[in-house]
Amino acid sequence: MAFCSSFLSLKLPFIKLFLLLATVRGGVGQSYTSVFSFGDSLADTGNTFFINKSCQCLFPPYGETYFQHPTGRCSDGLLVIDFIAESLGLPFLQPYLGINNRSNATSIQEGVNFAVVGATALDVAFFEERGIYNVATNYSLRVQLDWFKQILPSLCNTSSKCNDMFERSVFVMGEIGGNDYNYPFFLLRSIQEIRTFVPLVIQAIASAIKELIDLGAVTLMVPGNLPIGCSAAYLTYYETADKEEYDSETGCLTWLNKFSEYHNDQLQKELTRIQALHPRTNIIYADYYNAAMRFYRSPTQFGFIGGTHTACCGGGGPYNYNASAECGSNPLVRACDDPSQYVSWDGMHLTEAAYRLIAEAIIPQNVTAGYSYYYTSK
Template sequence: MYQFGDSISDTGNKIVEDPFTQCGRPPFGESFSLGPSGRCSNGFLMIDYIALGAGIPLLKPYLGVDKDFSNGVDFAVSGSATLSAIMLSKRNIIQKSTNSSFGKQVDRLITHLTTICNSKIATREYLKDALFIIGEMGGNDYNYAFLQGTNPDEIHEMVPEVVQSIIDLGGAKIIVQGSFPFGCYPVSVTTYQSSNTTTSDKYQCVELMNRFAVFHNEHLQNAITTLQDEYPHIVILYGDYYNAYQWLLENAAYFGITSTLRVCCGTGGILNYNNERRCGDPGVLSCQDSDTHLSWDGIHMSQKANHLITQWIVADLFPKLKCDHLQISNYQYKHNYGPCTDEDVDFL
């Protein structure tokens, strides 16, 4: 299993690049006995639960000390964008966090494979049963643009390039993750709540940003359909993280999540989020009941939310992967759009 992406799925690459990174400080990782690992949550990420569900060990970060990559590699880096810093700068978008763009992560995969395989034929054979999870990519490209005041019409022009970068990897079994409704992130709601021209939906999410996420996802799905037609022997699936998140918003109360917008680890503001004093900064504490919160720090989800959304995604995608050797015994292959039953939450 190979994971590419940003902070949604970084299990410890950014903390190697920058030991002082936000997600490398307490109380991040407070649900781990060893404390912060570089994961941007209080505990496990979705890729952790996917690996556990597939019956393999947690993926090691490519830049980490432990180089046992026999079960796969996590190339994701917190803060990374799909487009390179140079390409973003041409649109007057500043990338401050990392240069580990999607292209850089693919380069690292190629470097990794050259240590294992000595030919293209050997590489194809080695990867024939591998699962590539690509995403979430594109989110930071758009978030940087929105938060830096770039005109949304100009951001739309980025979509074809982002989509092309995502689907160029290839492989035999690929999940391409769509965008979350990032207008529902507390950081977005806090940023736009004072605007008289910005409308909100029934969950108080920023409609402008969510419409853009839908726009991106439609382009992404069209690109996947085109690629699937060109390569019918490859399994290419769209990871509908947008609707998975919306499902959790609709059913949050049934899972004991009483705060869908208020931040667990933060301080100040009506949503407990202040960009000047974020989770990981001195004196910023976490709540005592993180399992009742969807958002951990205003940008990233709590471990509980990661677990629940993984259930939705696994139920939707794993039966379609045609991987007979994978035993996903910890999840039920069905969606539940109403109140959850005891059977639905056995894994909790």
């Protein structure tokens, strides 16, 4: 959820597992031939390159693990959306703005990514009305949805073709909403005020989902928010000597994680309501929060011997995060030798290793390994 100056549950009792990958590899039912992604820096695969040339994610050492060069992804390598596409046998998603800026764009039939670093669910006017002026971009969820509508004629030109495409597509709605809270939290606005944003953020996400359903979408994945109380940036901004503020098991800030849980709980309730109105639609809740909490609770079990809260790439401090010396924005800021040993890449975003574990947790083929975080409220 980078700002380019950054990062950014409770299960309902009647949720059942939706075997998405089984339909692809097990030969059961429908196969998926495309993925369309919306969101922020947790999902952006390069749109920021065409928006903000100074974004830190466009400079080394970003991308060093997988691509060996920056790609606009705010990590050392792949993101969850990359692993989702890979698991479906599809190529990495092309950024929408990259397609528009290439005269000989390759096929978009297998998917397009509309996510933008720093994006919010709500429009920038909402924040400005409340005196919050640090919002880095106005490429909100509404703008991203409009982009999808603009490209739709290039994807299908008849009702039957569009229906077939939609039936064989997975729409990944986020992660989105984290920056709606990050911007005011990093201005140290009160949690009481920020809690009032949650229903509006959920409403914006729900509105986009319903609009896609009206267009014909059949399968939608909606990720929840990560545990922000565990991020190096939040731990730095809200560092306190009061030990009661921290979870004794994980070292995370309890009150911030409860906020993430509140957002996720409200999101799931809304998804359940939408699902009841659209029984022929598969609405999937991807539980990023609990998938991530596994390695905050047991880091060495997952190979994170470098720590869960210390950033691999940062400018110093207790958590190796310094807003004045961020990874990529200062050539003197170096990355650790082995990012795979760290959960946090730059204090705001996770490493490829952490994203891989989240992806494995939400992909149903791994249910047999004991992971069960990929749900539909159907």
